[in-house]
Every structure is written in structure tokens, then in C-alpha cells.
Amino acid sequence: MSLAELICPAGTPAALRTAVDAGADAVYCGFNNATNARNFPGLNFTPDELTNAVAYAHARGTKVLLALNTYPPAGKFDLWRDAADLGARIGVDAFIVADMGVANYIRCTHPHMRLHLSVQAAASSPEAIRYYCESFGVKRVVLPRILTIPEIRQIRKEIPCEIETFIFGNHGLMVEGRCSLTNYLTGQSTNMDGVCSPASDVEYLRAADGSMSSRLAGFTIDKFSADEMAGYPTICKGRYKAPHRPDGYYAFEEPVSLNLSRLLPDLIDAGVHAFKIEGRQRSKSYVRNVVSAFRQAVDDIRAGRAPNVADLVALTEGQKQTQGAFETKKWR
């Protein structure tokens, strides 16, 4: 049985300490610039903050993984290079990368550093994963949220590295690292700037009849009647009209969140080494609750006890949940 490490989000130094205290085996975080895919205002770490965070985590036996998982546009590679040099100097335990140039730079310049392949690299077959392992010495792949458990089991048999899967949080629909929807509407790029449906471009407009439009950069992503709760205008979770769907429908996905708590034993059995919790943008109390609950569940499974699934399911109370692709390929 794999150790089933728990990999937890750390959007701020306070969230990092909370996750460490709640029992994370590793935390992941980024610098406060375009080098990571959660480049949101008020999030992420300065070099000094990361230095202190690594000291705090290491003193308690927790690893720190640094996300350098965006794609540098030509002419700006120095920002990613400097972030890698800084991360190595500070002593993070691994880099999470997507861009081949970034991966190759780290392999050549910091050959002792461990590389994890980000979900942003969109490696969804054994061959693609092996390409990154053989080229850059990648030690772990974060799998896209599009594979069923039998497919994960099969992949595990054919690759020379560890597998990390998302188990909880935002349910990404598009192949990550191949999505320019945000750039098309807002001029800020998910791949190059680390931005997705940015809050700075969001507005909520109430009409005379009480309905609410949630808009991104002037585009109506969804409309809600007076008795519905208005959702955040994430482009791939909006309602649109198609020729034979004149009333509007969730063209891509409903606003659900991923919760694989029922599948943890199956995932471990399939050979998954690490469970990732999404949510670097979430609050300290959210991080505390989610990390503690999954810590207990993983410890129960390791000890041969049945985890208390009800506690985990309750974490998303009020929000619709899905097991997404992991449960059935009918999701596709």
C-alpha cells in the first residue's frame, strides 16, 4: 500500500501554518507573481515569507512544494529562472512544473532538486508521462481530473514515477494548460499570467425584476432569478444558449466541486501515492477543516479502519458535489 501523502494548499503564510498544524504531509504554494497558476491578488509568498514557511514546515516534518507551473512567454523567462534559483536556495522539497523550458532549466541547473509534473502539463497517457520522466527526471505526475480509477491503475503500471491525484475542491473541466478562455474575454492569460476568471473583471448586476447577472469583463456568464444564489462567473461554469438550447444551459459543467472521499481506498489500491486538496485561494478555517478531516480519513485507512465518510461529505455542505470522471466515463 502506498503512503497516501496528503498534499495541502497554502495560499498564504497563515494558511500554510494552518495546513501544517492540521496534519498535511506536504503543502504547495507559489511566489506572488506570474510563475504560478494561482496568481491572485493577496495570495502567495514573498521570498522572505517562503523562507520562514519552509523553516516552519520542516521543523514539523512537513514538505514544501513550490508551484512554478505556468508557461513563460518568450522574453520573460528570467522571472521563472529566478524563481527556480530562489526556491532551490530556500530549500523547498520539490518544484511543480509544466513548461519544458522551465523543467529543463531546473534539471540542468539544480539537478539535485525533485521535479513534479503539474496538472498544467496535461499529461494524460503513460507515453506523455514517460516523456517528462525520461526527459527531465520527473519523480511524480499530478494527473488531470479526467481519468477513471481503472485508467489510473493501468497508467500506474506503465510509468516509472509516482501519481498524485486531486481529491477535493474546484472541479476543473478543461484540459489544464490548454485553456485560453480567460485570455479571450479579459486579456489576462491562465497559462502566461496564472489568472483564471479574475475577480478584478467581475461584476454583479441586479435588474429591476430582481434577477442577477454575474459578468466577467462585460460578458454575462450567468443570470440568476431573484430566489437563486448568484454564482461566481467562471467561464466554464456559466450558462449559455445554443441553437437548440434557447433557454440557456450549463454548456460545459455545472458549478460543482470535486469530492472523492468515498473513493480514497480505491485510489490507494490503484496505486495513487498522494492526494491533493485544491484551494490555495480558500480561507484558513476552510483549510483547517478540510485538512483535518482528510488527515483523519487517511490515517483511518492506513490503520485498516473505515474512514468516516459522512464527515468528509459534510465539508461541501450546501454545494453540489461530483466524483467527476473518477467514477464513470459517462462523465465524458
Add this chain to the structure above:
Amino acid sequence: MTRLTLGPIAYHWSAEKRRDFYARIADEAPVDEVYLGEVICSKRAPFHEADLPTTIERLERAGKTVILSTLAEVMLTRERKATADLAAMEAPEIEINNAAGLLARGKRPHRIGPFMNAYNEATIAWMAGQGATHVCLPTELPGPAIAIAARSARALGLGVEVQVFGRASLAVSARCYHARAHGRTKDNCQFVCEADPDGMPLRTRDDAPVLRVNGIQTQSESYVNLMPESGRLVADGVTHLRLMPQGVDMVAVSALFRSVLEGGTLLDEADERLRKLLVQTSFSNGFYYGQAGYRRISNSAPA
């Protein structure tokens, strides 16, 4: 001399429509290179792959260079096999759109497709060292980055390609949104995408046209049109300009681009003729100027 290319057909056009299309391209379109093959959905390939040898021969006889493009998403057994089979071919050239293809191809020569995320000089240098001879840059890359990427690729002896016409690919997914719109799944899609030869339009709930669905792919509603910027692209080192096949008169479109490239038609006149040819269509070039992709910026210095 700048090469004009025709990208792979993104949509599910019938075998007959494809045969007619490529026959006309071979006879009449002033393009130098044509990319063939199914890039979006592996379920579509059986409908038209039997025609490939004839189409290749027809195009080559007309003096076109033919390149076979691989799938953008590779997950299922049949997709892995299709990618490996293409990578094993000696001729024609291949364009790789997924890292699975890179593994299979090894160091033998190949082109890097637009789905491979060649965003910067370090990545391009890595790819060149692994046998890449040519790179198609991501559609969202802004002008100044294109110039730097093109210069470094040229210094390594690579061809450099940029999409200058057609809908932009904005996202791909494991889920088929065409099937979803019809209450089906990918496995029982019944090929509903064939009914939308230029993509299925999505409008916002207040009726602004914004996106197009093409199976697992999401595209822009507007056509990228970098005709006004083509001179600057060439001056910046771009060697190949890509036209994506849309459900419009591609012979006429390619003739207009060709005539601008050769200086036979003034830019303003060609742009005006393109607009008249596609009165229903909005054009965009926002990505090039580092702005929202849907925007149409008048031809000025890039940001």
C-alpha cells in the same frame, strides 16, 4: 519566401465534403503546405482516414507539402495507437500535438503543433535539441513574444508558424460538449457535431455571440485575422502563416492572403475584400496586441 499553410480541419466534415474541399485546394488555393489528419476527436478518424493516401497524393501532385497532424488529446488506447502509428511513419512529415507523440517520435525530425505550448525560447531550444524542425506558436502569444520566439527558433534553424486566420482554439477537454448539448455522452454521441461544419455557436444569456463548440474543443466566436499584421510577423522572423479551414470559401481567403504577401494587392483593399467575403463574421486580433482575444485592434504598434 514566406510560406502560406492550411491547418488541419478542426470539424467533423463528411468524407465527401473533405474530398471536394481538398480537390479544390489542390487545384486552386495558393497555399504551399497543407496539414491533414484528425486533431480533435479520435472517433471521427475512421470516417476519413481511408481517403488520406489519395488526398496526400492529390495535394503533392499539385506541388503542396503535406504534413500529418496528431491528436491534441491522447488518453484512450485507440488514441495512443493512432499517435504511435503516425509517429512511426517516414513520410510525409508529421506535426505533433501531444507529448505522447514526442515520446514515440524520439529524435527523428518532426514539427511542433500549436497544442504543444512552445511559449518561449528555452522550450523551443529544448524541442530543437530533440529533433523539432519547425514550431507553430500558441495562438494566444502576443506580438513581442512572437518576435523573440521567432528569432530564437530561426537561429536554431527552425521554421516558425503563426495562425493568421480562423477561429482560435481556446480549450480542449476530455468531455464532448457537442454530445452534452444534445443530452448524450462522448461514447454515444451519434456524431451530432457533423451538423455544425463551422462549430456550434454559444451565446450569452443576453444574446452576445461568444464561443463555438466543436466536440471536445471550445473555439472563439470571432475569426482571428492577422492579415494587417502579416507584414510585421514576417519582418519579425515568422516563416509560415497558417490559415485554419472554416466553413467559408478558403480558396478566396488564401488568395487574398497570398496577394498581400506578394505585394500584389494593397493591404486595405485585401482587408476590405476579406470583410465582404465574410460579412457574417467578426474578426479579432486581441491576442496579438496582448489584449482580450476577442477584440479587434486597429493596426498600430503592439502593446
